[in-house]
Amino acid sequence: MTITIVAGARPNFVKIASIIEAIENKKAQGISINYRLVHTGQHYDKNLSGSFFQELNIPHPNVNLNVKSGSQAEQTAAIMIGFEKELQQNPCDLVMVVGDVTSTMACAIVAKKAHIKVAHVEAGIRSGDLTMPEEINRIVTDSLTDYFFTTSTYANANLKRLGVSESNIFYVGNVMIDTLLKHENQLKKPSLWNNLKLSEKNYLVMTLHRPNNVDEEQQLKQLITQMVSHSKGLPIIFPVHPRTQKLLHRLSLNFENLHVVAPLGYLEFNYLVKHALGVITDSGGITEETTVLNVPCITLRDTTERPETCDLGTNILVGNDIEKIKSAFKTLFAGTWKQGTVPKLWDGHTAERIVNHLTTIFK
Incomplete structure (x- = not known):
C-alpha cells in the first residue's frame, strides 16, 4: 500500500508527525506500507512550517508545491494544479488529508477526480459557521472522503446525520494530542x-x-x-x-x-x-x-x-x-475556572489506530 500524505499549514504538520511515525513502525514490523509526503507550501514562513519538521522529527517532504500566499481561490487553484501533476507522476493507493485548511480540500478534490481513495483525518467536525473558510473546507472534503477518521463522538454524529455509513467511520482520537503528549x-x-x-x-x-x-x-x-x-x-x-x-x-x-x-x-x-x-x-x-x-x-x-x-x-x-x-x-x-477532563481516546495512540485500520482496509 502506498499513501500520499498531504500537509500544507502549521496544524497539518503537528497532525502528520505521529502518523508518519506509526507508518514507520509498521514498516519495521514487515508490513507492506509506504508513504510519500507532499508539502503544498501553503505556509512557508519558517516558524509556521519549516521549524516543525526539525522539532517534530518529520522527514523532509518528497516534494514542496511552493504555492505560497494568495486569495482563497488563488491558493486552491495553485494547489490543485501542482497536486494533479504530483499524482500523475507518483500514483498511489490512497491520499490522506488532515484537518481543514485549503490544502485539505484542494487535494481531496484532485484525488477523487483521479479516482484515488481519500482518507480524512479529523473528519466530521463542524462549527455550523459558513463564514469560516475552514467550515467550507470541511464540508467539501467530507463530501468526497472514503475513510473518515474522527476525534470525537460529536464528529461521529455529524457524519451519521449526513448519511455516512458507520462502516466507513473510524473513531480513533486526536493525532494533535499524540504529538503533544510525545513532546510534552x-x-x-x-x-x-x-x-x-x-x-x-x-x-x-x-x-x-x-x-x-x-x-x-x-x-x-x-x-x-x-x-x-x-x-x-x-x-x-x-x-x-x-x-x-x-x-x-x-x-x-x-x-x-x-x-x-x-x-x-x-x-x-x-x-x-x-x-x-x-x-x-x-x-x-x-x-x-x-x-x-x-x-x-x-x-x-x-x-x-x-x-x-x-x-x-x-x-x-x-x-x-x-x-x-x-x-x-x-x-x-x-481561581475558580472549571476543571476539565480529557476526551476519550485522546491518549497518544491515535495514529497507531489509524494505521492499523488502513492496513486492514488495504490488506
Whole structure:
C-alpha cells in the first residue's frame, strides 16, 4: 500500500508527525506500507512550517508545491494544479488529508477526480459557521472522503446525520494530542521568558488569526484593548500570525504589558501555553491542547467545531461579547475556572489506530 500524505499549514504538520511515525513502525514490523509526503507550501514562513519538521522529527517532504500566499481561490487553484501533476507522476493507493485548511480540500478534490481513495483525518467536525473558510473546507472534503477518521463522538454524529455509513467511520482520537503528549517533556523555554521576566501562571498567551477578528482595524484594536483592560497588568504574550501583523503595523497600540512577538516554534509555543495562567485565542487546535494541558482557555468565537473542549475541557466561548469577556476574566483571576477532563481516546495512540485500520482496509 502506498499513501500520499498531504500537509500544507502549521496544524497539518503537528497532525502528520505521529502518523508518519506509526507508518514507520509498521514498516519495521514487515508490513507492506509506504508513504510519500507532499508539502503544498501553503505556509512557508519558517516558524509556521519549516521549524516543525526539525522539532517534530518529520522527514523532509518528497516534494514542496511552493504555492505560497494568495486569495482563497488563488491558493486552491495553485494547489490543485501542482497536486494533479504530483499524482500523475507518483500514483498511489490512497491520499490522506488532515484537518481543514485549503490544502485539505484542494487535494481531496484532485484525488477523487483521479479516482484515488481519500482518507480524512479529523473528519466530521463542524462549527455550523459558513463564514469560516475552514467550515467550507470541511464540508467539501467530507463530501468526497472514503475513510473518515474522527476525534470525537460529536464528529461521529455529524457524519451519521449526513448519511455516512458507520462502516466507513473510524473513531480513533486526536493525532494533535499524540504529538503533544510525545513532546510534552521536551517543551523548551523561549528566550523571551527570561527577557520579559516571566514566571509560571503569571502571564497570558494570546493568538488571533480569524478573518472576522483581525481583518478589520477597529475590530482588532477593540479586541486587544479589551484583553489588556481585563488582564490586571499581567504580561500578554502575543505571537503574531502574518495575517495579523499587517494590521498591527497600522494600529497605534501602546500597552506596556502587551508583548507582540514573532511566531514561535512548536516546542516553545506549547511551553508558554502549558505554564500560562490562561490562553486567549480564536484557534480551534489550541483549545484542544489547553484541554489536555488543563489550562483555562478563553475563545473569541461564538461557535466551535470542537464542542468537546467546552463540554469536557477547559474552553469557554465568549465571542466578542464584552460582558462574557469580563465574566471570563473574573473567573480566571478568582481561581475558580472549571476543571476539565480529557476526551476519550485522546491518549497518544491515535495514529497507531489509524494505521492499523488502513492496513486492514488495504490488506
